[in-house]
Amino acid sequence: MVKPTDYLTVTALTQYLKAKFERDPYLDRVYLTGEISNFRLRPNAHQYFSLKDNKAKISAIMFKSAFEKIKFTPEEGMKVLVVGRISLYEATGNYQIYVERMEPDGLGALYQAYEQLKAKLSAEGLFDAPKQLLPRFPKRIAVITSPSGAVIRDIITTTQRRYPIAQLVLFPAVVQGDGAADILVDRLNQVNQQGDFDTIIIGRGGGSIEDLWPFNEERVARAIVASQIPVISSVGHETDTTIADLVADVRAATPTAAAELATPVLTDEVLKLKQQRLRLYQAFSKTLALNKKQLVHLQNSYVLKQPQRLYDGYLQNVDQLHRRLLLAQQQRLQTSQQNVQLLQQRLQSQSPSGAIQQAQRMLTDTDHRLKRAIESLVQNRRQQAGQAVAALDLVSPLKILGRGFAYVTDDNQNVMKKMTDFTVDQSIELHVQDGLVNARVTATHKGDE
Numbered sequence: 309m310v311k312p313t314d315y316l317t318v319t320a321l322t323q324y325l326k327a328k329f330e331r332d333p334y335l336d337r338v339y340l341t342g343e344i345s346n347f348r349l350r351p352n353a354h355q356y357f358s359l360k361d362n363k364a365k366i367s368a369i370m371f372k373s374a375f376e377k378i379k380f381t382p383e384e385g386m387k388v389l390v391v392g393r394i395s396l397y398e399a400t401g402n403y404q405i406y407v408e409r410m411e412p413d414g415l416g417a418l419y420q421a422y423e424q425l426k427a428k429l430s431a432e433g434l435f436d437a438p439k440q441l442l443p444r445f446p447k448r449i450a451v452i453t454s455p456s457g458a459v460i461r462d463i464i465t466t467t468q469r470r471y472p473i474a475q476l477v478l479f480p481a482v483v484q485g486d487g488a489a490d491i492l493v494d495r496l497n498q499v500n501q502q503g504d505f506d507t508i509i510i511g512r513g514g515g516s517i518e519d520l521w522p523f524n525e526e527r528v529a530r531a532i533v534a535s536q537i538p539v540i541s542s543v544g545h546e547t548d549t550t551i552a553d554l555v556a557d558v559r560a561a562t563p564t565a566a567a568e569l570a571t572p573v574l575t576d577e578v579l580k581l582k583q584q585r586l587r588l589y590q591a592f593s594k595t596l597a598l599n600k601k602q603l604v605h606l607q608n609s610y611v612l613k614q615p616q617r618l619y620d621g622y623l624q625n626v627d628q629l630h631r632r633l634l635l636a637q638q639q640r641l642q643t644s645q646q647n648v649q650l651l652q653q654r655l656q657s658q659s660p661s662g663a664i665q666q667a668q669r670m671l672t673d674t675d676h677r678l679k680r681a682i683e684s685l686v687q688n689r690r691q692q693a694g695q696a697v698a699a700l701d702l703v704s705p706l707k708i709l710g711r712g713f714a715y716v717t718d719d720n721q722n723v724m725k726k727m728t729d730f731t732v733d734q735s736i737e738l739h740v741q742d743g744l745v746n747a748r749v750t751a752t753h754k755g756d757e
Contacts, residue, residue, distance in 0.1 A: 434529065446507045453563075459513055482522075508540065541559050
């Protein structure tokens with residue numbers, strides 16, 4: 309049996325369910341589309357409303373901080389895209405979505421398509437492609453727009469006011485809704501096929517992004533780029549920028565501006581022509597007067613009066629050149645002769661006969677020097693021999709004997725030099741300069757006795 313304490317309170321059950329919502333990862337960030345219902349703008353406060361479709365409805369709350377960031381004002385029945393989280397409000401027990409971001413469903417899709425196409429064409433370089441110059445004085449201008457809109461009226465009025473001699477040709481087109489893009493492409497191709505137009509103006513008046521969308525279609529953009537005739541785009545207001553504006557050769561903020569870009573002011577051009585004609589006349593007059601003055605000067609010049617004087621200077625130049633030529637030839641001949649002499653001297657100095665003669669002279673000189681050296685050496689040897697003979701003669705024993713000295717020998721012809729060689733009664737021989745004396749030793753005495 310269930311006890312009373314086993315029953316849950318409403319709060320406990322609600323807190324349990326709220327925890328389930330908070331912990332579910334799929335409910336933490338939900339992308340939801342639906343129509344706004346029960347919306348009433350609360351200035352400077354949180355916004356409460358519902359989102360519904362054909363079969364269901366969910367409560368929604370958008371806090372003030374998030375609501376202040378959106379760029380539009382929500383309206384009842386508006387289809388929107390929202391991002392938020394799902395949770396449960398305990399006080400009422402209802403689950404609801406807490407919206408963090410919101411944008412209109414249709415506008416958001418178009419804007420995303422616009423950004424994607426813009427990035428694609430930019431990557432292909434269509435926006436940076438060289439632009440065609442507008443002709444300064446167009447004769448025929450093609451206008452592609454709605455025949456019933458204010459655009460064609462503004463263009464006609466402005467063109468007639470500025471440049472009425474230009475011919476405007478309207479190519480009627482649907483500029484809004486399904487099929488408009490195909491018609492715009494057909495009109496661009498038609499104008500280019502005719503080929504006798506100077507400028508194309510394509511455009512329409514202001515409107516929502518859905519209204520202007522045909523001018524954001526890729527096929528329209530590529531038809532404008534492929535046009536052989538310069539294209540002026542005038543779509544929407546000045547703040548609207550379409551793909552057609554980005555790829556056109558010139559973008560105009562308004563239809564009137566498009567007509568002003570396409571045409572000059574005729575009265576201003578006429579005035580410019582008059583001013584240029586006056587400046588041309590003045591310049592021609594000055595040139596004519598200058599030419600007349602130069603003609604008179606030439607007629608009075610000596611060239612025409614004494615044409616032979618034209619040749620005086622040339623004849624004098626020829627004479628001077630002739631003298632310079634002779635002098636140059638002489639100098640060149642002299643230089644050549646000097647070079648020949650130098651070459652002959654160098655040849656002679658390097659000739660074998662000269663070397664032989666020089667070697668013979670060197671041999672003769674060497675022979676003379678050798679003979680003189682031999683004679684000098686012989687003489688020196690003779691002098692040295694004479695000096696040696698004289699020195700020997702000085703120490704010759706005969707020379708000494710001649711001075712009164714004698715030497716003594718015994719019977720055996722031994723030279724007796726000391727007292728111990730002598731004995732008493734010994735026969736000795738005295739050798740003098742001119743003979744021999746026999747003698748006998750009678751006594752011996754030493755030197756100090």
